[in-house]
Amino acid sequence: MGAPAAPVGVLLALPQRVGAFLLALATQIGGVTILLGQILRRLNPARIDRHxxxxxxxxxxxxxxxxxxxxxxFTGGIMVVQAAPFVEQFNAKGFIGWAATFTTFRELGPLLIGLIFNGRVGANNTAELGTMQVTDQVDALRALAIDPIAYLVVPRVLAMISMMVVLTILGDAIALGGAMLTADLLLDVDPRIFWASAIERLETWDFFVGLIKSLLFGVMIALMSCYYGLATRGGAPGVGRAVNASVVASAAGVFIADYFSTFVLD
Amino acid sequence: MIRLEDVHLAFGDNTVLDGVSLEVPPACIYALIGPGAAGKSVLFKVVAGLLRPASGKVFVDDEELGPLNEIELARVRKKIGMLFQNYALFDMNVAENIAFPLRRLFDLSEEEIAERVAERLERVALPGTEHRIPQSMSGGQKKRIGVARATIARPPIVLYDEPTAGLDPVTSQKIYDLVQEEQRAQDTTVMVISSDVAGVLTIADRVGMLHEGRLIFDGTTDDAKASTDPAVRQFVHGLTEGPL
Known part of the structure; x- marks a missing residue:
């Protein structure tokens, strides 16, 4: 005798779960797209609350x-620490400046700063909008004839996107400072050699690739955090769930955007 | 004037409003009572245009809300002040909370705004609290700040959702007196949701009772007290025996 047949319920469970997941995904993508449309409508003509x-x-x-x-x-420093054995093995001290700068500008800078930004700003934004939603503050704004998208969402989205780019530039500079210092202390690479290597081999486009990525990550984090915040239901536990979903979805979105933008921008 | 005609609303399979029709005459205090989850707060949100009914018509000042878009609804909402059950005060100080609609919707000088805020705070017996943070204040004080914010733009219609929930009897009566004084002073149309039936009947001109999404009573306060409908009688007189 063979193994007993699985009950029909068990066989149906997997497609049901897949179906529920796809429905939820479609709802979220649709929700984010509608939110993007609402934001763009408020930007043409621009009605921005400056305060x-x-x-x-x-x-x-x-x-x-x-x-x-x-x-x-620390990221800049770690990069050099990780590379140190190979740099010494292949006597590639003349390349360390270029390698650190190239990696920071193109990948590590925007990606790590995006993830930190997501954890600090994105999570906080979702929690704040979610709390306003479950305590009726968003409805109170509407009841006071104030458009919550124009008042709450548009300024946050613009601030997040622009600050993500600015913080990436700052973070790139500091990471390279950390890399240079570590290269000097650990590998005895003169800072002039470090910078000469970077300037000689680096292209301006390498810097702009990172900035374009940071802009994409900023859009992703801003939209996700606002969408999940405004979609919050179910009191304080609902706020916790929304923050969790927002951080996970934004991080996944950042990696997916990074993957595809790397292909396109190369 | 507020009028609802055969309003239906459901969240998924849960029917919240099931064919509600009612009319609130101008300059009247209309008390909306009923057990928990009867649909009272949802009905307020429908009147304020915050929720759209699945079917039926809602009129505010003879203007039907159904065909209006969000921008047009905002124009109607300027006629309505609303106190939310859980205050819905913003993360800013008392004066900024109360002045919020004035700053956003009217072209007034800072002096005028400060004067209006001080007048409202005087009216709700909280003078000199402009710089306090609402989160550090008592439930009764937060309700009064909510009343001040709902009425500072002098809207002709005011909706109060559970203005006395969780308050002691003395504070509750003060809030009811405030609601009534405000209504008399401004000649506004007022709807009040309250679980404190005895208290709200002391100020109401008319009463409606919602039960399981249906309006099972609509009449004067005296009619409500004398009603022979078992559910209305049980709820109005607070009896333990009955269909509820």
Whole structure:
């Protein structure tokens, strides 16, 4: 006798789960697309709340500088530490400046800063909008005849996108400082050699590839964090779920955007 | 004037409003009562245009909300002040909360705004609290700040959702007195949701009772007290025996 046949319920469970997942995915993609359309409508003609924009530029950008600086400095250093054995083995000290700069500008800078930005700013944004949603503050804005997209979402999205780019430039510079210092201390590479190597081999486009990526990551994090915040339901536990979903979806979106943009921009 | 005609609304399989028709005359205090989850707060959101019914018509000042888009609805919402059940106060100080609609919707000088805020705070018995943070204040004080924000733009219609929930009897009566004084002073049309039936009946001109999404009673306060409908009688008199 063979193994007993699986009950019909078990056989149906997998397609049901796949179907539910695809439906949820379609709902989220549709929701984010509708939100993007609503934002673009408010930008033509531009109706931007300047007070909210500057408030968000400050708390999302300026207040992120310490954590971005620390992360970037150590990342630059770690990059050189990891490369050190090979640099010594192949006597490639003349390439370390170029390698660090190329990697930072094209990949590590925007990606790591994007992930830190997602954890700090994106998560906070979802939590704040989610709390406003479940405590009726978003409905209160509408009841006061104030458009929540124009007042809450547009300034946050603009602030997140612009600050992601600015923080990437800052982070790139600090990461290279960390790399240069570590190369000097660990490999005895003179800073002049480090920079000469970078300037000699680096192309301007390498820098702009990173900036374009950071712009894409900023759009991704801004849209996801606002969408999940405004879609929050179910009180305080719902806010927790929304933050979790937002951070995971944004991080996944950042990696997917990175993968495809690397192909396109190369 | 507020009028609902055969309004239906459901969230998924859950029917929340099931053919509700009612009319709130101008300059009247209309109390909306009913057990929990009867659809009272949802009905308020329908009146304010925050939720669209699946079918039926909603009129505010003889203007039907159904065909209006969000921008046109915002124009109607300027006629409505709303106090939310859980305050819905923003993360800013008392003065900024109360002045919020004035700053956003009217072209007033800072002096005028400060004067209006001070007048509202005086009216809700919270003078001098402009710079306090609502999160550090009591439930009764937050309700009063909510009343001040809902009425500062002098809207002709005001909706109060559970203005006395969780408050002690003395504070509750003060809030009811405030609602009534405000209505008399501004000649506004007022709808009040309250689980405190005895309290709200002291100020209401008319009463409607929602039960399982249906309006099972609509009449004067005296009619409500004298109703022989078992559910209305049980709820209005707070009886333990009955269909509820």
């Amino acid at each position: 909210e924009l500057f408030r968000n530029l400050n708390r999302m950008g300026v207040r992120s500088v310490p954590i971005i600086s620390a992360t970037a400095a």
